[in-house]
Amino acid sequence: MAFSEAGPSQQTKQVHHLLLPEILGFSPQLLLDDIINIANNAVQDGVTGMEEFLEKWVEARAQRQTDDWDSTQEVEQGLVAFQTLLEHHTDIAFDFFEAWCLRNIFAIPPGLPIVVPHQQNLDLTQPPEREQELLDELDELRKQLDRLIRYEQQRKLRRMYLHALKASERQRKHEEAKLERLSILKSPSLDILGALPAKFIAMYNAVAGLPPLDTSNVNSLAHDPGKRQWETSATGYKNWAVAQLLDRAESGGAGGKSVVDTLMERVHEVGRAEQLRMAVEAMEGVRADLDAVDSSQVEAMEE
Structure with a gap:
């Protein structure tokens, strides 16, 4: 019976001992340890x-007296005894404290709820069970x-995925537009245009190799293609009349030169047949290339 009464009392004390730091907000044992440490520090001081x-007393005594008294050992023994005595009484006093x-202070009566x-x-x-x-x-x-957190994370990841997908789509369209603008660099017309400078140089060399034209012949070719020279203007009529008079004078002075010989001389004034053929072929090649470039551009615009 006595044992059964002691059990709950001991359990109650243990519960109160555990609740005391929670009520005070600090551990009483730690507070007492700090107080004891302060007392020990005071003893050491x-x-x-x-x-x-x-040490000062020994130095003063040595100056006053001339005997050979060795004070070092006695001072050390006295200090050790003094320190031991103080620490012993301090430990006993603070153990009781x-x-x-x-x-009495940090204790709760057993019957106090x-x-x-x-x-x-x-x-x-x-x-x-409850x-x-x-x-x-x-x-x-x-x-x-946890399921709610995972669901929210999945929603967040889905929003991030859709946002990244839209950004990627916009970037793709932008890159496709840039590629379309740069696709002209792959056009076959660039190869044709790249060959044009050499053909222009060849045409220039072919035309430059021709002999200089006579002024009268140039004036005779300057009229409109649909009209005769004397029908274009007064200047054209005068040029035509002067050319006729010069032709008659030359044919009379040459002693009956044939019309075929006259035509051959005029042809040779313009250039030899080989030179004319080379110049015409160069111009035709340049014209064909330009027509090919125009047709490729038209097809690209239609697409």
């Missing part, structure tokens, strides 16, 4: 002060929270 005093504080402020209105008489139900409910709520 006292010993240090005594050591300094004795610590025990008295834990029994204690309720921590944050534990008010709590029902601590629940059976273990506690297990609460734990199971807590686990279920934790699982629901």
Whole structure:
């Protein structure tokens, strides 16, 4: 019977001992340890002060007396004894002080009901089955929270994916537009245009190799293609009349030169047949290339 009464009392003391730091906000044992450490530091300071005093006293005595007294060993023994005595009495005194504080100051009477402020209105008489139900409910709520967090993460990842997909689509369209603008560099007309400078040079060389034209012949070719020379203007008529008179004079002075010979001379004034053929072929090649470039551009615009 006595054992059954001692059990709950000991358990109550243990519970109160555990609740005390929670109520005070600090551990009483740590506070007492700090007080004891301060007392020990004071003892050490006292010993240090005594050591300094004795060293000065020994120096003053050595100056006053001339005997061979060795004070070092006696001073050290006295300091050790003094320190041991102080520490012994300090330990005894503060052991009693610590025990008295834990029994009288930092103690709760066994019969005093204690309720921590944050534990008010709590029902601590629940059976273990109810506690297990609460734990199971807590686990279920934790699982629901985890599923909700995963769902939110998936939604966030999906939004990020859609945003990245739209940005990638815009970037792709932009790059396709740039590629379309640069696709002209792959056009076959560039090869044709690249060959044009050489053909222009060849045409220039072919035309430059022709002999210079006579002024009268150039004027005779300057009229409109649909009219005769004397029908274009007064200047054209005068040029035609002068050319006729010169032709008659030359044919009369040559002693009956034939018309064929006259035509051959005029042809040779313009250039030889080989030179004319080369010039015409060069011009035809340039014209064909330009027509090919125009047709390729028209096809590109239609596409």
